[in-house]
Amino acid sequence: MKLGQSLYDWGIRVAPWLLFALLVLPVLGGLIGVLLPAFGWLPTLGSQQVNLLAWQQLWQQPGLPQMVTLSVTSGVLSSLLALLVCLLLLGCFYGSRGMMLLQRIFSPLLAIPHATAAIAMAFLLTPSGFFSRVFALLTGWQTPPDWLLPNDAVGVSIMLALFLKELPFLMIMSLAALANSTVLTQFQLAQSMGYQRLTAFCKVVLPQLYPKLRLPIYAVLAYGCANVEIAQIVGPSGPPTLAVAIVQWFNDVDLHRRFMASAGAVLQLAVVLSVLLAWWCAERLLAWGLGRLLSNGRRSYADAVWQRLSWLILGLVGLTLVLAMGGLILWSMAGYWSYPDLVPDTLQLSHWLTALPFIRLPLLNAVVVAFAASGLALLLTLATLEAEQVRQKPLSWLSQSIIYLPLLVPAIAFLFGVVWLQEQLGIAPGMGTVIASHSLFVLPYVFLALAGNYRLLDPRWASVAASLGLSPGAVFVRVKLPLLFKPILLALALGLAVSFGQYLPTLLTGAGRVATLTTEAVALANGGSRRLVAVYALLQMLLPALAFLLAYWCSKLFFQPGTKTQSNASVAVK
Template identity: 50%
Template sequence: MSPENTQSPLRDHRDLFTRLVTFSPKFLLAILILPVLGGLLGVLLPAFGWTPALKQTAFSLQGFDALWQTPGIVKMITLSITTGLISTLLAFVMTLMILAAFFNSPWLNRIQRLLSPILVIPHAAAAIAVGFLIAPSGMISRLLSPWLTGWDLAPNGLFPHDAFGLSIILGLTLKELPFLLLVALGALAQPELGKTLRQQHKVAINLGYCPMTAFFKVTLPSLYPLLRLPTLAVLAYASASVEMPLILGPNTPPTLAVAIMNWFSDVDLNLRIKASAGALLQLSITGGLLVLWLGGEKLIKALFRHSLTNGEREYGGFYWQKITIVLTAFIIGFIVLSLVGLIMWSLAGFWRFPAAIPDQFVLSHFKSALMHMSNPLLNTLSIGLVTTLFAITITLLCLESEQLNDKKISRFTRFIIYLPLLVPSIAFLFGLVWLQQLTNNQAAFFNVATTHLLFVLPYVFLSLASSYRQLDPRFAYVAASLGATPQKVFFQVKLPQLFAPILIATALGLAISFGQYLPTLLAGGGRIDTITTEAVAFANGASRRTSAVYALIQMALPLIGFIVAWILPKYFFKRART
């Protein structure tokens, strides 16, 4: 039975479901493009003085004049550039070094299993954990005192909140490294590509190349194009991040993104004009960094083109491999120690410096937090579920449209899916919130949910796409030839096969929604409290113990989702076999 003959039942049955599936890619484009472009327009007009709400309808450069007269504006810009670029570069280089040192080794999968749980930790919770570790009275100081440092009292430390943004760089690097590593391993998991690259790597080693040299000369040129967009997304986020700089960064002055958020949230509405101008400046900074990265690609390609074919087999690979092993062990140890310190602070009673362990462990901090957590927890779960279920639905319909039309979605659509990740959220969220306030100011829950969707949908789509496209089409052909409608084929043939991937995508979508701070704060207008907004608020003013409790709960929510996504398929498949 040829594919041409078996596809006709799928194509010809033009029912409501088929029309809905066919329309879904256009709807996907609309819900991603319109809010982002509308948000950018909503920032552009106030930046140039057009704000009817303030009775200003004449275009001017008032916002930019106020922006450049802001004390410390150059420092804000410098912090945004250096923290974003350096953290992305460090995470990217460390990813390549780990891949090169452990390629074709069972240790690579072990490192992946150790670092993968970091992906479910929201940025705010990760920042709190890192801050507790490097603080003057943090775990590092306690473990080194007084036997090495001689400190009997907590010193006046540089970290966190250092003026150079080193704490921000550390936090962003530790958070983005596992993401880039998982993206690379996901690319290598593609059957044809992974098999080809591993075989080429083995051939290079058999020809006398050092394993690390073989990776950089043979494997990386084919692997990097698959890492480009994720790396650019990391760079865009890092340059305009709010949660990490807010918790770990300096306050006088802060990074530009944090300053913009403060201006927009100020009771003085005139500061929104300056905030809009600042958002355009942030957009240009992020765009400049992306162009710089792409230009750096071309420069490195030109500089090292000859080295790919010069026949050199050794560049000190043995020493670089040892250095990578030490750095990897340090990173894993640092992350584990951060989590241990967070747990200990959440349970600590009296804990005098420099004692490494609290004098007593208590549950009173959890009890106190849980008493006031019901509303933020309910908001977090309800927004996450609504957003994720909608994202799953539109993603499945779009992927089904590929099969009904026998072609993948266009390259333009694939690029648009990344659009909310490449455009700094601080640049378009203000305009989007402004438009929401004009059209539907009272529907805070709806505004927050639709804003979360912009960030959840890309990750859900990327998570489900490969699994859906790898479905064996013969099952659908047979079902269609037996008279099954496209709707029945979709629900009764394809979705059961995708049970596990859908659960993983759902857990990922929930994790992304749970971790959203700035979209929740701005779109909700301060009326929607979630675990993340509470965690950030406590991190900047409440007791360390309460902050640790909220950070742990913020970590636990997505972790529970992934555990359920891992257990349920095994349970149902076991029942199916019996």
């Protein structure tokens, strides 16, 4: 018992420091690791002089302005669209039964990995894809149209794939932020004063919601402007987005291109920071310009039109999802599929049977890495939150922001630096380095998923348990953990889902030696058989879905008084 208490004391003393070290050190170390080569210092390649050659080389790259423009427009427009649609849907359904519908539609979508979303979007948009086949029904096309989708030069395909991933994320974050019942009552109060639903939402709920949504929006913007796997699958190749170009330069056989790649990574960081700054300025400007409208007394801004539009958007998003997922399933089993038929001429399982022998190792690797990274993240999160409660001192604004650091700083800007640091420290790339890098990206999600529930746990439970003679460690293990069992499992499932979807960290910190379903799917998507790609994409999606199902099932199985398991346990105790 004393050992347990000592372990608890040690854990809550050390965990917050470990958590912040795990978040800050790789990001800062990685940034230094790209900044030095960007300015010519990379002793392993024989360069120990500070110079601007890498930058000169970068500026001379053909198509650099187009790369930057494509990165910025696809990232900003997809985020803006996702935010506007998210707010419109929330405004039209907040406080009604429709909120449950939104939760049911968007929660499972959170589990879809980015690469799967991109592959599904590619299948949908391609000239012989589902969209074209549905159009063919109306127009009578007999041959696929001559359009340049996906991989279009403007980045429409990237934007749509990003939108498909960003909308569920923003929606779930908003639903969590709106759990506060006071805001709902204020919204109802505004309606009782004659405000129509959407106007009441914009004037009362949105000003309170947006500050809580700011960091998730910044994370979405940062990811949108610097993502690799989506741009690699559905983006153009000549020129690609800046992030994709950086990966190509880093992987070039000419190692001296690493200098230019490092300069590119620094430029990518500058681009993201500029976008975030511009967004922040736009926020201020809008708040200043629209602030006076809040109390002007106007009760409606064509609410009925917006209401209809939101139903239309919900229908379109639903249809896109059904077609995208349906397309993946059909392609994974398609035999010969002539255009413009909506279903293949024959269905067969041969693609699955071909793929299965090759997926064992990537599957095993993905599961081991995900469980190790998520387990570590969960332990650190629980101990940090417990430390916060024991000390009765909430985390500062700075600490809360640091938790978002790996999501706000583009991975491409620091991961190459992390690899360089690995080399400098003599750490061999492999399973350990991949697990560590995954933890970096899993940790913020696990923390955000669990923090709300942990902090809202009624402190009187702990007081009652303490008054019954339980030590703080025992209260933590025997009272808090069982009470928070379901949110803990869901946070773990979210961590697993995030880890399963990681591409760049797996590729770079594992030096290509740790193959997972995601790395295989992305590699295949660039030129592999469409049917095989569909099998990998579905398998990639199946893993996080299984994690969430398991979490729901286990949360119903344990710590539920009155269930079979519990009553058996009681009998055993007697």
